[in-house]
Amino acid sequence: MIAESITCFDGSVTVSDDVPRVVSASRDIESGAGRIFELIADPTQQPRWDGNDNLSEAQPGQRVHAVGDVFTMVITNGKVRENHVVDFDEGRRIAWKPAEPGHEPPGHLWRWELDPLDSSRTRVTHTYDWTHLTDEKRIQRARATTADKLRASLDRLAALAEGG
Secondary structure, eight states: OOEEEEEETTEEEEEETTSOSEEEEEEEESSOHHHHHHHHHSGGGHHHHOTTSOEEEOOSSOOOOSTTOEEEEEETTSOEEEEEEEEEETTTEEEEEEEOTTSOOOSOEEEEEEEEEETTEEEEEEEEEOTTOOOGGGHHHHHHOOHHHHHHHHHHHHHHHHTO
């Protein structure tokens, strides 16, 4: 087992490498899959539901339509991220890998899967996978991305989708 030391308010704590590298949360949302998918696939909408409070803004006109699309997002620290779409099925599934502009993605992935339960209810699963993350500077933030934070995104997304 690999462990690292992190400074804490009252000294040091040891964090083992047993932290899950794939984290998911699911929720049933009282809305059709099409409406929910629009909120996810349009980057200008993403800061409205981001439970990590990491996204600031995106320029209009970047709605995702296919694998290979790249959309840019300004994050809360003012930096820009390019998001490379690696999985896409309209109305059902979308996944992207963020990267610094002009660089290859360092190996973490955000995925959304929508499973229509009927015409007005959808089970939505949000996954963060950092199994292949290679950038040491991002490890601490990756470890902090918990199922609770993913659930916060799902809750905010539900409030938007169910609110009309």
